[in-house]
Amino acid sequence: MLSDDQYSDFVIIGGVAAGTKAASVLARRMPKATITLFERSEHISYASCGLPYFASGDIGTFKELLLTPYGVERDTAFFRDVKGFAVHTNVEAVAIDRPAKNVTLRLKGQNHLVRHRYGKLVLATGGLPIHPPFPIPDIDTVSCFTRPEDAIKFRTMAESGKIESAVIIGGGLIGCELAEAVGGLWGIQTTLIEKADRLLPAMLDSEMAAIVERELVRKKVKVIKGANVNGVFNHDGRPSVSIEGGDKIDADYLFLALGIRPNVALASDAGLALGKSGAVMVDKRLRTSDPDIYAGGDCVESVHMITGEPCHLPMGSLANKHGRIIAENLAGGFAENPPVLGNMVVKVFDLSAGAVGLTYDKAVVTGFNPESVWGSFVDKPDYYPDKKSFVLKMIYSKTDDRLLGLQAAGDGDICRRLDVFSALLQKRSTVEDLLDFEHAYAPPFSEALDPLFQMASLAKAGKRGILTVNPSEIPEDHSETVLLDVRETAESSGQPIPETPRRKIINLPLGILRDANLDIDPAAEIFVICKRGPRAYQAVHILRKKGFGNSKIIGGGVQAALD
Amino acid sequence: MLSDDQYSDFVIIGGVAAGTKAASVLARRMPKATITLFERSEHISYASCGLPYFASGDIGTFKELLLTPYGVERDTAFFRDVKGFAVHTNVEAVAIDRPAKNVTLRLKGQNHLVRHRYGKLVLATGGLPIHPPFPIPDIDTVSCFTRPEDAIKFRTMAESGKIESAVIIGGGLIGCELAEAVGGLWGIQTTLIEKADRLLPAMLDSEMAAIVERELVRKKVKVIKGANVNGVFNHDGRPSVSIEGGDKIDADYLFLALGIRPNVALASDAGLALGKSGAVMVDKRLRTSDPDIYAGGDCVESVHMITGEPCHLPMGSLANKHGRIIAENLAGGFAENPPVLGNMVVKVFDLSAGAVGLTYDKAVVTGFNPESVWGSFVDKPDYYPDKKSFVLKMIYSKTDDRLLGLQAAGDGDICRRLDVFSALLQKRSTVEDLLDFEHAYAPPFSEALDPLFQMASLAKAGKRGILTVNPSEIPEDHSETVLLDVRETAESSGQPIPETPRRKIINLPLGILRDANLDIDPAAEIFVICKRGPRAYQAVHILRKKGFGNSKIIGGGVQAALD
Secondary structure, three states: OOOOOEEEEEEEEOOOOHHHHHHHHHHHHOOOOOEEEEOOOOOOOOOHHHHHHHHOOOOOOHHHHHEOOOOOEOOHHHHHHHHOOEEEOOEEEEEEEOOOOEEEEEEOOOOOEEEEEEEEEEEOOOEEEOOOOOOOOOOOOEEOOOOHHHHHHHHHHHHOOOOOEEEEEOOOHHHHHHHHHHHOOOOOEEEEEOOOOOOOOOOOOHHHHHHHHHHHHHOOOEEEOOOOEEEEEEEOOEEEEEEOOOOEEEOOEEEEOOOEEEOOHHHHHOOOOEOOOOOEOOOOOOEOOOOOEEEOHHHEOEEEOOOOOEEOOOOHHHHHHHHHHHHHHHOOOOOOOOOEOOOEEEEEOOEEEEEEEOOHHHHHHHOOOEEEEEEEEEOOOOOOOOOOEEEEEEEEEOOOOEEEEEEEEEOOOOHHHHHHHHHHHHOOOEHHHHHHOOOOEOOOOOOOOOHHHHHHHHHHHHHOOOOEEOHHHOOOOOOOEEEEEOOOHHHHHHOOOOOOOOOOEEEOOHHHHOOOOOOOOOOOEEEEEOOOOHHHHHHHHHHHHOOOOOEEEEOOHHHHHOO | OOOOOEEEEEEEEOOOOHHHHHHHHHHHHOOOOOEEEEOOOOOOOOOHHHHHHHHOOOOOOHHHHHEOOOOOEOOHHHHHHHHOOEEEOOEEEEEEEOOOOEEEEEEOOOOOEEEEEEEEEEEOOOEEEOOOOOOOOOOOOEEOOOOHHHHHHHHHHHHOOOOOEEEEEOOOHHHHHHHHHHHOOOOOEEEEEOOOOOOOOOOOOHHHHHHHHHHHHHOOOEEEOOOOEEEEEEEOOEEEEEEOOOOEEEOOEEEEOOOEEEOOHHHHHOOOOEOOOOOEOOOOOOEOOOOOEEEOHHHEOEEEOOOOOEEOOOOHHHHHHHHHHHHHHHOOOOOOOOOEOOOEEEEEOOEEEEEEEOOHHHHHHHOOOEEEEEEEEEOOOOOOOOOOEEEEEEEEEOOOOEEEEEEEEEOOOHHHHHHHHHHHHHOOOEHHHHHHOOOOEOOOOOOOOOHHHHHHHHHHHHHOOOOEEOOOOOOOOOOOEEEEEOOOHHHHHHOOOOOOOOOOEEEOOHHHHOOOOOOOOOOOEEEEEOOOOHHHHHHHHHHHHOOOOOEEEEOOHHHHHOO
């Protein structure tokens, strides 16, 4: 099948998202062109983002990740007959001869090499797991989680009941998805270890990551943060994790989920330019430094829309878009790859968490002058059945009110809010634009005022001196600090703010605050908390009228701080 | 309590959404001002949009519509103690003396009138039901549906089992919500009559309205379109509906749901200017033609963002925003009322339907050069459990690719898409912007390519001659027309395209199309259909390569045309 010195108008290396999409679109645009795709693994066009849900048992068989919506397998015959291009699996591209315009290929398990000449070449070589800076013992129960084989191996062992405990190193997106996959249906005692001081550090600020952590802990996952793993060892055939400081954790299974790095060896060896992020450098039309070679998907560098900085954002959604853009340009059209925002979402048991744009921390580092507000919401009016809740954090520029980022966590519909915010960020919008945004309203779907409107209102209130503070900063008592809980008495006793030796809490329902005699120093700093935020907002106004000017809202209330 | 010649810095007339919001915000901004609100009914600040769900039984008691999220009733004491302003219910404002700056008030059930002077006046008099052009018999079982009393009366009778049949005149938003409320839990035999040739004519084009109609019919609601009701009569104590042409329908209960008109009598009698739509004319800051009088909510006129035309859009979400804008301006701030898009959604049994921006019909009338595309989608990847589906129609300008409108229907998450489209319309975006939009992707929440991206791709394909046609236009056969069904054989036999005497259907699964010998005239017009659209899209490319250049996609496939 493979023979030396064949030629295709278009050769595509890599057959998951970007590669198959590029080839499919090209075959439609240029039906007379010869298009050949080489994929080094045996699987092509599988839904790689679905692997955690296959591992978890939510998806019955691996084959389901290979099917079209109408139940036909996306195999070599499918791409030939339906999409109109040639696919060769188990073929690895090992070198590119750019002057001669050919790629050197090796069939899996064979030493024989063949050359295939190209008119234009597309690199969609994807990503590889980041390896730790120490050696990994060669035992079957230590695994990354990027390939179908990784998921199939775990699933098979989990089904056989052989795994009672597991450790996941890395609390990013994949690590958190794996924590659910491992600890959920299979009931495996799971420990998640993250080096940073919080989970999902690239996506969430600390107080929002705390919400994800609380959900994991509720679901019996042990979370260890700020822990530097300095070795993994073979302990009688089982993995043993050594943490700096002396702790050791043995388990039946170990996942390394340290992130994805771009797979650039082929490009780099061929002398193609790499970007600052270490990924393949491409121009706006996804051309590499060689005008005859395009690249897309997890192997290329993106530009961040807000920071303007190069970054590496390996996401299936972007990879698919890259495929189309490459094909448009190769077919003589014109398409540009837009800068990225990093609109991300992850399911962690019953919780959804996500973010778009910059975190507060990232906004500071980038040189913005950011401010944050928080709010807790239900996704339908309180009187409507089956409502769910979520917490939002919005980051914007104090200098010019420009929107910078949104973070969300809860069991409610966060994607709707992330997506609207993404659209507004794309169009470089301000807090004022968010006030003007018109949401689809009817009680089965929304509250009359959209949560994003409320966030914008809080930002505006900040400008008038009505300040919202971080929900993780429920203060300890000192002589000038008061923590005022304005919930109804039944709520306060049903879900009390945790007492600490130094923390003095005053419970005073909002309804009696206006006429109450407050035994508080007028100069005291008063932090007001309620369930979600609106009562604290109202209370701060009442307090100001009563002469307590130094009072602040604990953003998002108890729902953000404790739920 | 009420006495002559009292004075308030701010007097607000009307206490549902806009009025209470304006008063609440004002009381926070200007804590020393005297603020008095008069409401003619006994209820204040009830969730009027929740009335259909109280009528349906989804919400247990009417009182739930009066409660804050934390279970406290929003009554006179609540507004005084918590919000900080005075409320008088059962007080009707009957006249405004603008030179003297006072309103004349009448306490319900009394003839005695009092005057109350104002510094600034806010009109939030809301809307009234549109009455038909014929007299309504004075029987208890004929009712509009705008007030709490309307909902309470129906609910009480429905619970007592006295209603076996009902007719709803008017197939707009309220009419469709009522069809579910009446025909759902209560199992009442329900007939919905609409004058236009389709349901929801202001929101949806015909083929999208047909999806709503199919759901109603599935749920045993009888739908009569294009029917002009010319009288309602008292037939032995029961309502009897007479339809032009001779039909008569008797029922146990009749709802008149002809729409909402602005309640402008007070403003109009006082000589305030009305707009072209008949609603109170206001400037961008919601000032009426009298600089001391502001107005907001269902009684005022809006400007449409895309057409630039005045319009009347009675929606609770806008009314709440008006309240804030009025208060900001009265408190010495600056806030402008943005033009409206009309982002609307309605639940009809298990279906959601909605729209934002212009319908195709409206875009034509307005003078745009519109084009449409359709697509059917699932809201998660097909391999993921519990996915739901929906159909989208997008309208954009052929001239400059400007986005004009989106319509959606299905059991899946349509609000997310309507809201993103609303944000993009607000920022005057194009098809290209939609391609660049970055959605939140993970398999539990989304497909890798967002449905809106797919709609933009279809629009781009149209420019290359790959045309999508209206899903209601499954053609009849004539010698130059072929209907090609490219679904798998099992799908085609499981859910066949309805046969008609003249319609010739060729079933040919996509997988064998490329190599098939087609006994079709190369000049024939070929309409290709599949389940949702993508296979037809691919098939059209294969057909073109085979020399059948005149082939078109039936937009959204079987899901849009038949489901």
